[in-house]
Amino acid sequence: MPRAMTMTEKILAAHCGQDQVQPGDNVWVNVDILMTHDVCGPGTIGIFKERFGKDAKVWDPTRIPIIPDHYIFTADDKCHRNIQILRDFVTEQGIPYYYDPDFVNTQAGSGMPNPYRDPTQTNYKGVCHKALPEEGHCRPGEIMLGTDSHTCTAGAFGQFATGVGNTDAAFAMGTGKTWLKVPPTMKFTFKGNIPPYLTAKDLILAVIGQVGFSGATYKAMYFTGDGVQSLSLEDRMTLTNMAIEAGGKNGICDVDEKTLRYVEARSNRPDWTVYQEDVNAEYDGEFTWDLNDLEPLVAKPHSPDNTATARECKDIKLDRAYIGSCTGGKITDMIFAANILHGQQVKIPTFVVPGSTEVHADMKRLGLDGEPVKEGQKNIEQVLQDAGCLLGAASCAACLGGPQDTFGRLNEPINCISTTNRNFPGRMGHKEAGVFLASPLTAAASALTGHVTDPRDYINGPITTGSAGIC
Numbered sequence: 001m002p003r004a005m006t007m008t009e010k011i012l013a014a015h016c017g018q019d020q021v022q023p024g025d026n027v028w029v030n031v032d033i034l035m036t037h038d039v040c041g042p043g044t045i046g047i048f049k050e051r052f053g054k055d056a057k058v059w060d061p062t063r064i065p066i067i068p069d070h071y072i073f074t075a076d077d078k079c080h081r082n083i084q085i086l087r088d089f090v091t092e093q094g095i096p097y098y099y100d101p102d103f104v105n106t107q108a109g110s111g112m113p114n115p116y117r118d119p120t121q122t123n124y125k126g127v128c129h130k131a132l133p134e135e136g137h138c139r140p141g142e143i144m145l146g147t148d149s150h151t152c153t154a155g156a157f158g159q160f161a162t163g164v165g166n167t168d169a170a171f172a173m174g175t176g177k178t179w180l181k182v183p184p185t186m187k188f189t190f191k192g193n194i195p196p197y198l199t200a201k202d203l204i205l206a207v208i209g210q211v212g213f214s215g216a217t218y219k220a221m222y223f224t225g226d227g228v229q230s231l232s233l234e235d236r237m238t239l240t241n242m243a244i245e246a247g248g249k250n251g252i253c254d255v256d257e258k259t260l261r262y263v264e265a266r267s268n269r270p271d272w273t274v275y276q277e278d279v280n281a282e283y284d285g286e287f288t289w290d291l292n293d294l295e296p297l298v299a300k301p302h303s304p305d306n307t308a309t310a311r312e313c314k315d316i317k318l319d320r321a322y323i324g325s326c327t328g329g330k331i332t333d334m335i336f337a338a339n340i341l342h343g344q345q346v347k348i349p350t351f352v353v354p355g356s357t358e359v360h361a362d363m364k365r366l367g368l369d370g371e372p373v374k375e376g377q378k379n380i381e382q383v384l385q386d387a388g389c390l391l392g393a394a395s396c397a398a399c400l401g402g403p404q405d406t407f408g409r410l411n412e413p414i415n416c417i418s419t420t421n422r423n424f425p426g427r428m429g430h431k432e433a434g435v436f437l438a439s440p441l442t443a444a445a446s447a448l449t450g451h452v453t454d455p456r457d458y459i460n461g462p463i464t465t466g467s468a469g470i471c
């Protein structure tokens with residue numbers, strides 16, 4: 001009788017040519033996609049050339065998307081030099097999926113680049129984890145490696161996706177293979193429908209608060225239940241994105257009609273396989289929540305597992321709000337924030353950074369209900385600007401601090417409520433700044449009051465996201 005397997009085990013088995021694998025097995029697997037960006041791309045390319053030879057060719061140029069996103073809007077010459085290394089490499093290798101920040105002049109001393117004028121008229125995409133599915137690189141049943149710890153985001157599409165270091169990435173770049181230990185799977189079940197005052201950020205903070213920042217180290221984190229099915233695909237990306245904040249090897253969701261609809265509309269390949277959990281699959285821990293019992297949460301400084309309810313933190317004074325990143329800069333996140341801020345004024349400086357140029361374009365195209373704006377209606381961008389938000393161009397921006405001139409960077413020891421995913425000391429700039437991780441609903445409500453605020457104080461009914469983030 002064959003052993004019951006999890007989705008993660010089935011994907012790894014299929015990619016190493018075996019019928020079965022089990023946790024702890026070490027296997028060579030074929031990689032479907034290898035992603036890199038402007039921070040780790042140059043280092044990966046350096047190792048690739050050192051180990052495979054200066055004239056070596058990558059294993060498959062069509063399977064290596066390169067997405068500059070981290071240090072784009074800065075006058076720092078070293079960051080511009082990294083972009084030039086990527087440009088030279090993709091030309092040399094004939095890599096078709098390179099998303100160039102075409103407005104960046106890489107000559108030394110060229111200063112701060114002017115952002116794109118129109119987000120629909122640039123090859124540049126923005127944050128890699130948001131751009132990957134938009135550009136058709138995420139598919140069920142595949143293996144994706146990325147030189148970025150939040151590569152696990154792509155598990156929302158029912159694939160095995162994980163971050164790797166530059167050396168492993170360079171090896172995969174030359175061979176299309178990697179060596180993996182099969183992780184055990186932890187199962188996280190959410191029951192019920194997502195209430196209007198919660199987003200996936202609250203769900204994943206509940207998980208990390210429960211298991212701790214190392215509680216899922218080298219485990220697959222499987223998110224399931226009708227609560228997960230009730231989330232938009234974009235919100236599921238928030239769940240899987242933060243698997244790494246509990247130490248997870250990967251995060252993964254079931255494939256359903258929403259997944260298929262997105263992938264069928266976007267994928268640039270037709271050949272992929274949907275895997276499902278076997279009913280009797282074995283888990284290394286099972287946890288269940290009823291969404292009706294969950295409250296809006298924050299993670300206090302300086303760890304994503306330092307969780308408390310927003311209400312418990314109501315006396316904490318804030319200096320800034322930040323709405324952006326691969327976790328909290330999707331179009332659905334912008335719609336959540338705009339529905340809270342609509343017709344009001346923020347009390348503290350509130351920085352908004354779209355996760356991608358597609359998100360930025362959708363902020364101009366869509367209204368508060370996630371549908372195309374009709375005559376006389378305001379679009380999401382206008383709603384946020386009218387509320388007093390400062391709007392930046394799509395990129396990682398201050399999510400990881402970056403150079404001193406980065407938009408929204410915490411250059412002083414202040415308190416910031418943020419829709420980002422990590423709040424270790426110094427993560428957003430100053431090492432004594434306090435970062436409170438929260439959903440876009442909680443961040444927006446807090447921006448209106450200047451202290452940590454439960455979004456239920458501002459929500460009267462369901463917030464619909466319409467067709468946003470789907471096609």
Ligand code: SF4
Nearest residue numbers: 127325326396399400
């Ligand atoms: S937005 Fe933040 S977490 Fe996401 S890839 Fe960029 S730096 Fe990393």
